[in-house]
Amino acid sequence: MKILTGAQIHELDQYTIDHEPVASIELMERAARAITSALTTRFDPQTPVVVFAGPGNNGGDGLAVARMLSEKGYSVDTYLFNIHGELSDNCLKNRDRLKNDGLVKNFTEVTTNFDPPKLDKDTLVVDALFGSGLNKxxxxxxxxxxxxxxQSSSRVVSIDMPSGLMTxxxxxxxxxxxIRADLTLTMQLKKLSMFFADCQPYLGKVLVLDIRLSKEYIKSIPSPYTTIDVEYVRQQMLQRDDFAHKGSMGHALLIAGSEGMAGAAVLATRACxxxxxxxxxxxxxxxxSMVMQIAVPEAVLAIDNENYYSEAVISDEFSAVGIGPGLGRQEDSALALMSQLQQTQCPVVLDADALNMLGSHGTWISQLPSNMIMTPHPREFDRLASTTCHSDSERLKVACDMAESLRAYILLKGHYSALCLPDGGVVFNTTGNSGMATAGSGDVLTGVITALLARGYSRKNACLTGMYLHGLAGDIAVSRIGKESLVASDIINALPEAFKALY
Structure with missing residues (x-):
């Protein structure tokens, strides 16, 4: 599904008004009915409600909701902030209708001084101040x-966006x-900032309300941001030929582990x-070697140095290479890494210490061959980019620029992992959960993507399918054992069921 900018969302509203056609005030009524329905299913009529409405269309939504809740027997206090004497047309119409109906318990139009109402733990606050129209x-x-x-103990529901948060x-x-909302009721589509970890404290739970905005316009308008869905992944899944043999199913090389970090190599190999x-x-x-031979007897073991990776290997016989889990940061390992990358012709996944070593040698990143796949978590990415990003939005922009300039695939790991493509596009993952925030989870992802590459998936589809499968396996594991007890091995154990769900 596409993710639209704030400006595009307003264009979508207008296109719907022009082409459905529907009057703008009726479209607002449609939105208000959806919001009211969401509120009445969660809060009973004994809940005291305070609506704070701004002067624009978000405020108009709030005023319409106040009217509809009052019609259903809720006790509603409404405050409309008209500081500059400029209300949008639909906000003005809803103000007049609210006043004329006379059902709202108290209505206050704030033009100068404001005496705030008491807000306690029993109160529901409906935030309809600014929504998605804010730009500062x-x-x-x-x-x-x-x-x-x-600062109050009230429950807060924001309409479209928590006021103050930009799209x-x-x-x-x-x-x-x-506003720090407990619930955000957003219209039709999630906004870009809803996919960023640093915005989650403001959003609470996000519920998308379908108000029947134009699907034709959503389909036609270009956007660099999309989310992945299960149908797309299903279409990309490669079928296993009945006459397949191990030689036709790909040969993956994983370069992983150092002294004390055998577990990373085990996890990546098992996942692969x-x-x-x-x-x-x-x-x-x-x-x-002993740990690996016992833990993953199905793998072929190649021995390097005594304690760490120190020498590049000939990679001609391999279909894909994954490098980095538990590798350590010895200078010999860094030199071997660059030598390996310069001579390897098959697809390569770089993770963990491989990224850290590149980040500690600032000029090396520009020497990388094109079409590298990199899977950093936020701190690894900041080291790789030699910068300190002050927000997830800034980090995504830097990652997009790097993916374009290097012609690389950069998968920023997180709750909504974001794959930055060489063409400037970004695809957010929709599977996974906080239980996967555990050591070794990234090693599992490296193994999965490396396997898919070796199996014959394109770089783009290996990344997209890999991150979706990885998250889906995590969701399956959590459904069995919960988030608190999940470990990386549980994700691997759930991979077979994740694959079965997609075939």
């Missing part, structure tokens, strides 16, 4: 109002001037073996 941080009285709401880039925003590849060779130091 809140200041002055509105910032003070946000702080007052956040895309919040790098220079003021955290204290953003569970992901359909015909044969896996694991290159690891001699100190890990």
């Amino acid at each position: 941080p809140l200041t002055g009285g509105f910032a003070s109002l946000v702080k007052y709401i956040n 895309e880039d919040n790098t220079n925003n003021s955290p204290s001037a953003i 073996l569970r992901s359909g590849v015909g044969k896996v060779t694991a290159l690891t130091p001699r100190c890990n």
